């Protein structure tokens with residue numbers, strides 16, 4: 239039913255969709271503070287024991303503010319006793335190694351991994367330069383490789399050489415012209431290249447068949463791996479499809495600014511995303527109502 243919902247004819251102007259988008263975005267963040275994100279992790283019970291804490295900044299946040307939030311996240315994570323790693327976005331602090339230094343030092347002293355999210359393709363080279371510098375301070379660093387970019391195979395070789403852990407995703411940003419490949423095929427190509435060679439691989443997808451295939455490849459090669467899921471996305475299908483493989487599951491918990499995890503442009507051109515949007519607007523209302531019930 240969901241994918242066939244007849245929304246193709248629905249051409250909502252972007253301005254009219256703004257309130258809906260704002261409401262839908264709230265379903266994807268675990269709160270506005272790291273404490274709220276950690277409460278969500280605790281409420282997930284054993285399921286949330288392993289998590290990724292990701293401060294999502296807004297366009298108004300200065301690089302210094304972003305760094306301060308990353309530092310707070312490292313400290314709160316260390317105090318929580320939960321198994322967390324910290325995900326960061328290099329463009330949000332201008333790829334500046336001197337700004338990042340205190341975060342790396344704190345992460346190093348608490349043995350917490352720092353992981354770099356993937357953003358637009360033009361940010362990748364600067365992100366890998368920063369990763370190489372970061373390794374001089376802290377050895378536990380991860381990167382994200384989008385399957386839909388042909389360059390990710392080269393970046394996977396670099397990640398192996400640098401000893402990084404890798405999160406494989408389909409990717410939210412398109413590749414430059416001629417460098418885009420079908421996301422599922424690209425995802426599996428990257429996984430095959432990493433299998434047996436990477437330190438650790440997170441299979442980050444809610445696509446049940448893809449997650450299963452990727453995890454089987456990694457397990458057969460003896461590569462340490464996990465399933466990493468986004469808070470707020472539907473999880474039952476992918477958990478059911480992968481349960482028998484007995485791989486650890488981790489939840490990525492964004493907090494701070496509620497960005498939608500898909501582009502507005504995509505939502506307008508792809509009817510199935512419009513359907514998710516409508517459903518998520520409902521989910522946000524529903525989750526808030528449940529939260530209020532719990533508080534009473």
Ligand SMILES: Cc1cc2nc3c(=O)[nH]c(=O)nc-3n(C[C@H](O)[C@H](O)[C@H](O)COP(=O)(O)OP(=O)(O)OC[C@H]3O[C@@H](n4cnc5c(N)ncnc54)[C@H](O)[C@@H]3O)c2cc1C
Nearest residue numbers: 355356382407408409410442443444445466467468490514
């Ligand atoms: C843990 C994690 C970390 C990520 N980190 C990054 C990153 O650093 N950089 C990056 O570019 N991308 C990142 N992504 C996003 C990723 O690139 C995809 O855009 C996203 O995961 C959707 O693709 P999918 O592989 O889950 O498959 P899809 O086929 O797109 O989705 C599978 C199913 O998930 C559900 N679903 C998918 N999208 C939505 C949605 N927006 N709302 C509600 N339900 C939805 C639907 O039921 C759908 O059938 C991350 C994803 C995860 C899970």
